[in-house]
Amino acid sequence: MSRTPRILALTAAAAIVAALPVTASAQAARDFVNVVGSSTVYPFTTTVAEKFGRQGRFKTPKVESTGTGGGIKLFCNGVGPQHPDVVNASRRMNASEFDSCRKNGVRDIIEVRVGYDGLTLSESKRGPVMNLTRKQVYLALAKQVPDPANPTTLIPNPYTMWNQIDKSLPATKIEVLGPPPTSGTRDSFNELYMEAGCRTFPWLNTLRGQDEKRFKRLCHTLREDGAFVEAGENDNLIVQKIEANRNAVGIFGFSFLEENMDKLRGSKIDGVEPTYETISSGKYPASRPLFIYVKKAHIGVIPGLQEFVNEYVSDRALGEEGYLTDRGLVPQPKSDLARTRADVKSLKNFAP
Amino acid sequence: MNSTSNGVPRTAAETQVRVRAGLARRYRAERRFRAYGLAAVALGISFVVFLFGTVLSQGLSVLRQGYVQLDIIYDPEVIDPAGTRLPDDLAVADYQALVRAALRERFPDVEGRPALRELYGLVSSAASVELQKRVTADPGLIGQRQRVTLLADDTVDMLLKGKVSRSAPEDERRLSDAQVAWVDALRADGALQLRFNRAFFTNGDSRDPEQAGVRGAVVGSFLTLLITLLLSFPIGVGAAVYLEEFAPRNRITDIIEVNINNLAAVPSIVFGLLGLAMFISFFGMPRSAPLVGGLVLTLLTLPTVIIASRAALKAVPPSIREAALGMGASRWQTVVHHVLPLAMPGVLTGAIIGMARALGESAPLLMIGMVAFIVEVPAGALDPSTVLPVQVFLWSDLPERGFVERTSGAIIVLLLFLIVMNATAVVLRNKFEKRW
Numbered sequence: 001m002s003r004t005p006r007i008l009a010l011t012a013a014a015a016i017v018a019a020l021p022v023t024a025s026a027q028a029a030r031d032f033v034n035v036v037g038s039s040t041v042y043p044f045t046t047t048v049a050e051k052f053g054r055q056g057r058f059k060t061p062k063v064e065s066t067g068t069g070g071g072i073k074l075f076c077n078g079v080g081p082q083h084p085d086v087v088n089a090s091r092r093m094n095a096s097e098f099d100s101c102r103k104n105g106v107r108d109i110i111e112v113r114v115g116y117d118g119l120t121l122s123e124s125k126r127g128p129v130m131n132l133t134r135k136q137v138y139l140a141l142a143k144q145v146p147d148p149a150n151p152t153t154l155i156p157n158p159y160t161m162w163n164q165i166d167k168s169l170p171a172t173k174i175e176v177l178g179p180p181p182t183s184g185t186r187d188s189f190n191e192l193y194m195e196a197g198c199r200t201f202p203w204l205n206t207l208r209g210q211d212e213k214r215f216k217r218l219c220h221t222l223r224e225d226g227a228f229v230e231a232g233e234n235d236n237l238i239v240q241k242i243e244a245n246r247n248a249v250g251i252f253g254f255s256f257l258e259e260n261m262d263k264l265r266g267s268k269i270d271g272v273e274p275t276y277e278t279i280s281s282g283k284y285p286a287s288r289p290l291f292i293y294v295k296k297a298h299i300g301v302i303p304g305l306q307e308f309v310n311e312y313v314s315d316r317a318l319g320e321e322g323y324l325t326d327r328g329l330v331p332q333p334k335s336d337l338a339r340t341r342a343d344v345k346s347l348k349n350f351a352p
Numbered sequence: 353m354n355s356t357s358n359g360v361p362r363t364a365a366e367t368q369v370r371v372r373a374g375l376a377r378r379y380r381a382e383r384r385f386r387a388y389g390l391a392a393v394a395l396g397i398s399f400v401v402f403l404f405g406t407v408l409s410q411g412l413s414v415l416r417q418g419y420v421q422l423d424i425i426y427d428p429e430v431i432d433p434a435g436t437r438l439p440d441d442l443a444v445a446d447y448q449a450l451v452r453a454a455l456r457e458r459f460p461d462v463e464g465r466p467a468l469r470e471l472y473g474l475v476s477s478a479a480s481v482e483l484q485k486r487v488t489a490d491p492g493l494i495g496q497r498q499r500v501t502l503l504a505d506d507t508v509d510m511l512l513k514g515k516v517s518r519s520a521p522e523d524e525r526r527l528s529d530a531q532v533a534w535v536d537a538l539r540a541d542g543a544l545q546l547r548f549n550r551a552f553f554t555n556g557d558s559r560d561p562e563q564a565g566v567r568g569a570v571v572g573s574f575l576t577l578l579i580t581l582l583l584s585f586p587i588g589v590g591a592a593v594y595l596e597e598f599a600p601r602n603r604i605t606d607i608i609e610v611n612i613n614n615l616a617a618v619p620s621i622v623f624g625l626l627g628l629a630m631f632i633s634f635f636g637m638p639r640s641a642p643l644v645g646g647l648v649l650t651l652l653t654l655p656t657v658i659i660a661s662r663a664a665l666k667a668v669p670p671s672i673r674e675a676a677l678g679m680g681a682s683r684w685q686t687v688v689h690h691v692l693p694l695a696m697p698g699v700l701t702g703a704i705i706g707m708a709r710a711l712g713e714s715a716p717l718l719m720i721g722m723v724a725f726i727v728e729v730p731a732g733a734l735d736p737s738t739v740l741p742v743q744v745f746l747w748s749d750l751p752e753r754g755f756v757e758r759t760s761g762a763i764i765v766l767l768l769f770l771i772v773m774n775a776t777a778v779v780l781r782n783k784f785e786k787r788w
Contacts, residue, residue, distance in 0.1 A: 045725075046725040050560075053728075062640060062736045233749070234749050235749065259751040321469070
């Protein structure tokens with residue numbers, strides 16, 4: 001019976017022993033590259049990281065999926081092995097983020113544009129063909145839309161069927177599944193579709209210059225009456241839901257459409273179908289650039305950082321037949337890629 | 353009782369009549385209530401069956417994996433042109449070239465770069481690692497010919513498992529018509545088979561579904577839970593013993609008790625934030641380490657362990673304490689020799705249930721960097737690592753179709769762990785429980 005306290009004492013002792021070496025080794029230098037940031041860029045950076053690790057010269061970089069905003073915050077926290085070396089971003093770093101970086105001593109940053117992601121609207125193959133304009137998307141999803149009778153006043157969104165917006169659209173219920181406001185994809189959707197659609201109304205376009213806050217509130221607020229469904233951060237879930245519901249339209253990145261071409265079809269936007277070519281050339285209206293940002297102060301300090309970035313922009317990875325293209329990343333045109341490589345080579349400083 | 357007032361029955365016969373009249377109604381009420389209970393149980397079970405059904409139907413196929421057998425010629429010109437046979441030279445050779453040569457030999461009439469690219473795509477890029485391992489282990493292989501079993505690409509695997517439709521038009525599936533024909537040719541002569549999927553249990557994470565395994569996450573979960581157990585068990589039991597057996601009952605202990613109960617209900621993400629601020633920012637511990645994960649989960653499970661241990665200590669009858677004290681034992685001896693051993697089954701059950709909760713947590717680990725892509729299996733509590741529920745979360749969000757099955761496979765592994773832990777708790781309780 002008296003074994004119990006001994007077990008307790010033993011576990012306690014073991015716990016203390018286990019905790020001891022912590023503080024000593026935590027400050028030691030890191031021997032692998034640490035990447036944080038966007039979940040949209042995550043599938044691509046992890047691919048590069050794995051291939052890079054396989055070469056055996058350096059350890060496989062660690063890639064955290066924290067979201068663009070959270071990643072930049074971690075990245076900008078300071079210089080030193082306890083801070084990340086690279087941040088994935090599904091949008092450009094903005095001025096205020098850059099300022100906070102500088103304030104914490106992260107002065108020199110290299111911006112690397114890795115490619116494009118097409119933000120697609122997709123529907124089930126079994127459903128009606130959608131040929132949308134961004135104006136129609138805006139009219140279908142905004143909480144308040146201009147009154148058709150009197151376009152300068154706003155009314156609560158009256159449309160329930162696509163063909164009420166335009167006769168050419170199918171007579172099906174408006175049902176769009178998309179990401180929640182916390183997602184970077186939602187920010188891109190607001191910018192690429194909602195704002196673009198909004199600006200087709202002249203008075204709203206002028207409002208943008210005068211009262212940007214009001215413009216954003218009017219254009220970015222999506223309806224809450226069930227026509228737009230927040231389906232969570234998981235894009236595979238949206239894919240499954242629109243597969244099951246033939247009249248629904250889903251919002252997600254091109255790589256998910258590409259992987260599910262047997263079941264889904266990308267809606268034409270302003271007459272352009274989402275393909276590698278149209279997204280890469282910028283013809284597809286809703287494409288967004290993807291970036292990685294590299295901390296210059298860590299180059300030469302963290303083993304493998306320079307080589308990792310070189311691998312990222314190499315032909316094996318980013319070329320037209322590179323392994324990232326196989327993963328659904330839309331490569332940038334050759335001339336742009338050459339400029340990106342030159343920037344990496346010369347360690348050109350980023351300024352927003 | 354023959355009371356006479358306000359309609360109360362006077363005789364036994366009258367009472368019986370009244371009781372009979374109400375009896376049917378009372379029976380009906382009971383039957384109805386039972387039916388509600390049964391319906392609730394049935395609904396609960398159907399949810400569980402649905403959950404397990406979906407997970408198992410999607411995930412069991414992960415146990416098998418497409419493997420392709422090829423006649424590999426260990427060409428000295430490719431592996432070691434200089435003829436040094438030094439391990440460093442053998443490590444950097446282009447082993448994928450051997451696979452490409454073997455594929456060309458098997459399908460000699462394939463010509464042109466695009467067609468060859470498609471042909472090479474049938475075999476996983478893991479093949480080169482396998483060949484490198486073989487050559488490094490036995491350099492004598494160089495110059496020989498050997499039939500080697502290699503991992504097939506995930507698209508081939510999906511086709512073999514019927515998860516890619518053959519009838520779909522060519523441009524709508526990941527495999528071209530030519531690739532499907534090659535797959536069928538290889539199947540016909542038995543060179544392409546579904547076999548037991550060892551890689552799933554021995555590999556760490558990977559961006560290629562066919563190479564991705566749960567080992568890294570399982571080891572990460574194990575290390576994290578070990579630290580959680582080592583810390584939360586002694587601290588939790590110590591706190592419970594003190595509060596239950598020694599502490600005076602006053603305002604301060606009341607406040608502590610209320611706080612412990614409150615902490616048990618705090619959302620887990622809050623503990624993650626606390627861990628980030630305290631362990632990583634203040635103490636400077638590394639991100640993504642099982643050690644920090646274990647510390648955060650300790651904070652999370654401590655209230656559960658303390659509450660369960662206190663309940664177990666409370667359930668030991670006071671007569672045992674009084675008897676021990678009466679025989680001249682000190683309070684310390686009473687607790688250590690009698691109360692604690694008798695309470696142990698309950699304490700252990702509480703600890704295991706706390707651990708099971710910790711095993712399923714992913715939200716607090718997001719804040720401390722354990723939601724990460726980590727290929728190498730962690731070797732210690734300071735190596736970057738991830739855990740099972742996080743692995744499920746990460747795989748579920750990847751576009752490749754092969755990861756759907758991996759996700760369910762990882763869920764099955766997680767469920768097995770939980771079932772084993774909970775079963776241990778039940779066995780311990782049944783085996784050591786005493787009734788008074």
